[in-house]
Amino acid sequence: MLRFDGPPLVASLALYDATRSAAAWASNWFVNGTRADAHLTYSTATLHTASGKTISRTPHGEWVPDGILTAYTAFADALATEQLPPHQAGDHLRTLAMAEAAAASARSDGMWVDVPTSDVPRHPDRDHRR
Known part of the structure; x- marks a missing residue:
């Protein structure tokens, strides 16, 4: 968990590294902010803005x-x-x-x-x- 200076801002991250097979292993990151929320995986990054716009990128x-x-x-x-x-x-x-x-x-x-x-x-x- 991270606490930042200024207004009460806190971020947390939980890792569980006990999968037994590659097929069961995945990564989902969720970042929530005041102007947008993001969902990231190893293959795609998606931004959801406060205005309702969704932007996705899948790098090669x-x-x-x-x-x-x-x-x-x-x-x-x-x-x-x-x-x-x-x-x-x-x-x-x-x-x-x-x-x-x-x-x-x-x-x-x-x-x-x-x-x-x-x-x-x-x-x-x-x-x-x-």
Whole structure:
């Protein structure tokens, strides 16, 4: 469970990793927000807006190897064009800090653990809040 600064915002995630066969394994993610709700699987992302509009995308390929190759290609293109990549190192460092806080919380019987504010600069055109 994640608690964010500002108005009382909370997100939760439950994982159950005990399937006995690949046929029984699936992934459904539900993200609910004030302006839209999303339902994601390994094959499709669907956004349901507050105005009633539904937008679905089904990317081509699989996460391995296609998703990894796409992320690598975006990084290589950013280096070649001297642009910032779509996912910067700071994004990954903040994600790792959150994962470490989750592990520390689990070791402490679910105690709330603060994730320190990052000193890593953010891209001025993007405001990723984590």
